Amino acid sequence: MKLNLRALDAFRHTLQGGSATAAARELGISQPAVSRLLARLERDVGFELFWREKGRLVATPEARILADEVDLALGRLDRIATLARNIGDGAVGELRIVAPPSLVEGPLAPIVASFLSQNPQLRLSISPRDVETANQLIATRAVDCGFGRLPVDHPGVRAERLTINETVCVLPPRHRLAKLETIGATDLRDENLILLGQGRRSRAAIDAAFDRAGVAPRVRLETQTIGSACAFVANGVGIAILNELMARTYLRGGMQLRPFRPRLQHIYGFLTAADAPQAKVTQAFLAHCAASFRKLGNAAE
Secondary structure, three states, X not given: OOOOHHHHHHHHHHHHHOOHHHHHHHHXXXXXXXXXXXXXXXXHHOOOOEEEEOOEEEEOHHHHHHHHHXXXXXXXXXXXXXXXXXXXXXXEEEEEEEEOHHHHHOXXXXXXXXXXXXXXXXXXXXXXXXXXXXXXXXXXXXXXXXXXXOOOOXXXXXXXXXXXXXXXXXXXXXXXXXXXXXXXXXXXXXXXXXXXXOOOXXXXXXXXXXXXXXXXXXXXXXXXXXXXXXXXXXXXXOEEEEEHHHHHHHOOOOOEEEEEEOOOEEEEEEEEEOOOOOOHHHHHHHHHHHHHHHHHOOEOO
């Protein structure tokens, strides 16, 4: 036996409203249309569903037995419809992300938190990975999206500019160079420096700036994360030269930022697989990230 869903819905609304007229009003159809649907359902199930009593439809005992199962079945369908709408809106599901560790621990954390608060049924996994691994995971669609510094040198990755910011000097509290509006390589000639390790594009650009200025940098300490670099600044080891957006997360105890000159910019993008369309939830997350960076004043328009 195959039952008609519209007829079951008419049956449910008739029970709830007590008449075919009330059911028609709820369903947005005519009263005769409801009567035809009820008649069809009676033919399909093989017994009467309603008796007429003083102008009202009264459910038969058989109809009352059927009613609970109809409510359960149609309730499940309602939940499926709601789930489908939410999936279409990007409100449920799972989003898998890769990103540089300093971005995850810094500005990305509040952005992800606010996105999750707006989408309570969404599950998100985020993995800090190095550039090469992140690009491979994105290109092979092992993850849905990621973040990385631009330009990206991988044919399987599509990049959309997201945020741009400058390189800054992170100064310990009450440092003499805090009186300067900007700090160049010559200002740092006799200063102990904290730099991120060799092999990074940002480190190569900093080394080139010192070379052009004819200054040999006094590298007191090398480290691998922006958080640790700022921790050493706070403990008086020296001055760190870092990405401004990342460094702001770790400022404490009177530490100050001054722009480094010449200007060295960091451009980060939102990364997805080049050969695949973005899912609704990925599109929603990109829009949220772009809006968040605009509020921070770091959007790469």
